[in-house]
Amino acid sequence: MVEIKPLHYFVSAYEEGSITAAASRCFISQPSITHAIKSLEDRLGVILFERSKQGIKPTKEGQTLYKLATDLLLQNQQLEAAFTPDKKVELHLYIQPDINIERYCNIIDTIQNTSPFIDLSIVETVDQAQLAIIDEERLSSQFQFKVLNQERYQLVVRKDHPLATENVVTLESFKDLSFIERPYCTNRKAFERLMNEKKISITYKGKSIHDLQIQGLVKLGLGVAVIPESYIQKDDDLKYMAIALDAPITRTIVLAYRKLPSVLMTAMEETKWAYCRKK
Structure with a gap:
């Protein structure tokens, strides 16, 4: 008889395409995922995944097992719910x-x-x-x-900054400014590419770990920053400005x-x- 838990681990590996990602998803170690898959392969007498440096790819047998396993896991979940309706x-x-x-x-x-x-x-x-x-x-x-x-991005500066009189700025306005770096930004490369095209270099004075901190650093006068619109807040010490671009960068x-x-x-x-x- 095939046990439920190895099937659960197998389905996670199948859907993630990675032993590492499956282990993270299931909150267990990578060897536990590998052992579960190996036990299924031994039990069924088939190879379920082709392994390479790029990850894992299901075999024809693996694809067949996935269809059967997902149905079985769903039925098992429904069975438990039918008899424990108040279960969280x-x-x-x-x-x-x-x-x-x-x-x-x-x-x-x-x-x-x-x-x-x-x-x-x-x-x-x-x-x-x-x-x-x-x-x-x-x-x-x-x-x-x-x-x-x-959402788009805006430039945030202190109210006493020379740019604070403007409502809209261009990338050319970034010349000679000192920035607080936002290293986790998904559009960072897009901004850097535009800056490189216009031959504008950026000077970073430090890194932030989140967007509330970055505004605090700007308020302290340590630099300016580019942040998403959703982090704009009412603050008498800060000024937010739209950035004029031919093709707006959004997330x-x-x-x-x-x-x-x-x-x-x-x-x-x-x-x-x-x-x-x-x-």
Whole structure:
């Protein structure tokens, strides 16, 4: 008889295309995933994955097992739910660190209120998640998603900065400015490419670890910064300016999901999700 747990690990490896990602998703060590797959291969007398430096690729037998295993795991979940209707369903949520989660508070509330048996917990990586609020650029193909918001970037300076009299700036305005670096920015390379095309060099005076800190550093007079619009706040000491570009650089924030309980999957498909616009 094939046990349920190895099938769960096999399905995770199949969907992630990586032993490492599957281990992260299942909160176990890589050798445990490898051992589970090997035990299935020995039990069934087949090879389930072709292994290479690029990861793992399912064989024909692996594809067949995946279809059967997902059906079996779903039936097992339904069986448990039928006899333990009050059992909590734990959902793992990933929130990208540089996203202003306060803008999406109503979404979190809606998810939690969909069912009293949903227990939402935060995970460290998107590989571990069933739900994610994330930049679309960082999302893997295993997820479906709903677009929440598209935002541009603005330059933030102190109110006494020479540029503070402007409402709109160009990249040429960046010359000779000292910046606080935002190393986690998904569009950093796009900005750097434009700067290189215009032969504008950037001087960095330090790095931030999140966008609230970066504004504090600007307020202290340690430099200027480029931040997403969602982090703009009412502050008498700071000035925010739009950046004039021929093709605006934006990021798209999405609500991503996979492998959800039926009640929440229905909500995902039917609800028009919106973000909080209050500043």
